[in-house]
Amino acid sequence: MNVIEVKQLTKDYGNKKGVFDVDLTVKKGEVFGFLGPNGAGKTTTIRHLMGFIHPDKGQCFINGMDCSKQQEIIQQKLGYLPGEIAFMEDMTGIKFIKFIAEMKGIKDFSRAQELIDMFSLDPNGKIKRMSKGMKQKIGIVCAFMNDSDVIILDEPTSGLDPLMQNKFLELVLAEKEKGKTIFMSSHIFDEIERTCDRTAIIKEGHIVAVENLKTLSQSKRKSYVITFATEDMAASFAKEGYEIKETHGNQITVTHKGNVKPLIHTLDKYEVTALDVKTQSLEELFMHYYGGEDHV
Amino acid sequence: MFSMPLLKREMKASNKLLIIFIYILTIYILSMVFLYDPQKSSIMDDMAKSMPGVMKAFGMVAGTGSLVGFIASYLYGFIILMFPIVFIIILANKLVAGYVDRGSMAYLLATPNKRVKLALTQALCLWVNIVMLTAYATIALIICSALLHPGLLNIGKAIMLNLILMVLHLAVSGICFFASCISNDTKRSFTIGAGVPIIFYLIQAVANMGGKLADLKYFTLYSLFSPNDIIAGKSQIAQVLVLAVVAVVFYALGIFIFSKKDVPV
Incomplete structure (x- = not known):
């Protein structure tokens, strides 16, 4: 079952800004990453999901309900962390959290307290005086405290x-x-790799790829940077039949997939002074899409 | 219809501002009542006679001699008319555009409440504040008069004066709230929400000069509030109706636009 559905979503702000024909589906129980640099259209997409802004074309649905028409019903079971931190500055942290809890109709405050403890947050000071990290923690508490089914996070760890x-x-x-x-937007690869099942990459308002991170990690080709004691050794290793990516004096970069045991056996014959492993990561994939032609 | 937690929070947040304006009104009400002298014409009357042009622009004409007439002319011509409008401009701007501008509107919209309900609650907060400020001014006037000139104030007329002024303030607040609802930043909200009431006042001041310029009164809402006519006992039903219609139209339109528009938070 699809919990979040974005169909042909288009919002043109002119000047190539906005989102164009965005199609996304997030299944129930899935953690979905949304990757892209600043200004690529992550927040615009999220604002549509939240019903803050209305599409020029296309629709978004959460649990089958139209985001721009049934916003107040969707919100009953939704947690949201805005990308920009802005609270009612005149309140203390705890008063703000309680106020939002009341606005959401949350009777049981124990979950909020649990989260406050988890992040060792001292919510008693005035929000005005809080650091960015403290404010972010308050936002996180507000997003998770109502035990909602769907959680939308806009750059949650900033x-x-x-x-x-x-x-x-x-x-x-x-x-x-x-x-x-x-549903989590981010520009930090590590947090997406660690938490998400799938991730979409957005570039200038267009979805350029939706990757399954499990298959990505299985198909991962690793690069090994091997430094030999002498250049002769490096030269003879090069004849062993491994896929050589780069040779640099006594240093050889080999790409290898799957079991590394044979490689280790081979290396046993040589004097190796250093061995580095480089993983082809989401980051490389991202760079592949972003490092393209029109990046001058 | 309304969100109680939001109303509670807003009433608390607007507390400070309300108290500041209560202070200002207290000082003016007290000193104006103090300046009244039932035996001979007061300093204010002398001023009105010596520079009628300036005083007229401020809506102050030499009174009828009664305390309520004196008050109507010198207090309700400018001070009690305009100071609460400044209060309304500030508060109306804060209630909607302020939150959108700062981005904290995101938290309000991310709750299971319709936008119409949120906006209505903010409007209600403005109404309650206006009612409280009017009630305070009325009571302060009655108490000050009772202390300084016991038995001289026509309380019925004083209350009528304040009631009609309150309707005017509600109408002006409709314009300010409308400006707040349609704006995504406080700059635009202030330009409209403060600009219109100030322009109204300037038009009113010019229209007060009389002659041909008097026709300008059709371009300002303030001419619908005429303290001297109220004291004289003239019917104010038409004026009140027009003001009520202005209030309803602007509040309804503002809330409707807010419920449909893109909120960039």
Whole structure:
């Protein structure tokens, strides 16, 4: 079953800005990544999903309901973290969280308290005086506290320190275990690779690829950068029949897929001074789409 | 219809602003009532006679001699007319455009409430504040008069004066709220929401000069509020009706546009 469906979504802001014919589907229980640099159309797509803005053409649905018409029904079971942090600055953190809980009709505050503890957030100060990371934590608490089925996150880890980023990714994985559907925009490859089942890459408003991260990791070709003691050794290794990508003096880069044991056996015959592994990652894939022709 | 948590929060947030304006009104009401002298013409009357042009522009003409007439002319000609409008401009701008501009509207829209309901709640907050400010001004006027000139104030007429002024304020707030609803930033909201009431006032000031210019009164809402006519007991039904229609139309239109428009948060 598709929880989120985006069909032919088009919103033209002129000057090549906006989104054009975006088609996406997110299945129930899936964590879906949405990758692209700033200005590619991530937030515009999310604003449509939230019903904040209305499409020029096309439609979006969440749980079968039209995002621009039944927004208030969709919101009953939705958690949202905006990309820009903006609260009611005159309130304290805890008052704001309680206010949003009331607005959402949440009676049970225990989940919110759990999240506050998880992120070791001290919500008692005035929001005005809080750091970016603290504010981001408040936003995260608000997005996850109503135990919603669908969670939409716009660049969720911005402003968080590495420790909290980790905690956040753990939270996403735990929510995924519970069967939640999560849609997450990001420009950080690592967090997408660690949490998402599938990811879409958006470029200048167009979806250029939707990748399944499992198949991506299975088909991963790894590169090994091997440094030999001498150039002669490197030269004789080059004749072993491995796929050589690059030779650089006594350093050879080999691409290899699957079991590495034969490679290790071969290397055993030589004196190897250093061995580095490079994984073909989402990042490379991304660069492949983005490093293209019109990037001058 | 309305969201209680939102109303509670907004009432609390507008508290400070309301108190500031209550202070300002208190000072003016107290000093104007103090300046009234039932025996002879007061300083204000002397001023009105010595420079009728300037005073007329401010809606101040030498009164009828009664306390309520004095108040109607010198207090309701400018101070109690315009200060609450400044309050309305600030608050109306904050209630919708302020949130959209800062981006915090995203949090309100991301709750299971219709946009119409959210906007109606913000409008209600504005109405409650206007009613409270009017009620305060009326009570302050009655108390100050009772203390300084016991028995001299025609309370019925004083209340009527305030009631009709409140309807005018509601109509003006409709324009300010409309401006707030259709704007995505406070700059635009202020340009319309503060610009129109100020232009109304300038037109009114010119129209007050009389002669040919008096026809300009058809281009300002403020001419529908005539303190001296109210004191004289003239029927104000037509004026109140026009003001009520303006209020309803602008609030309805503003809320409707807000419920349909793209909110870039």
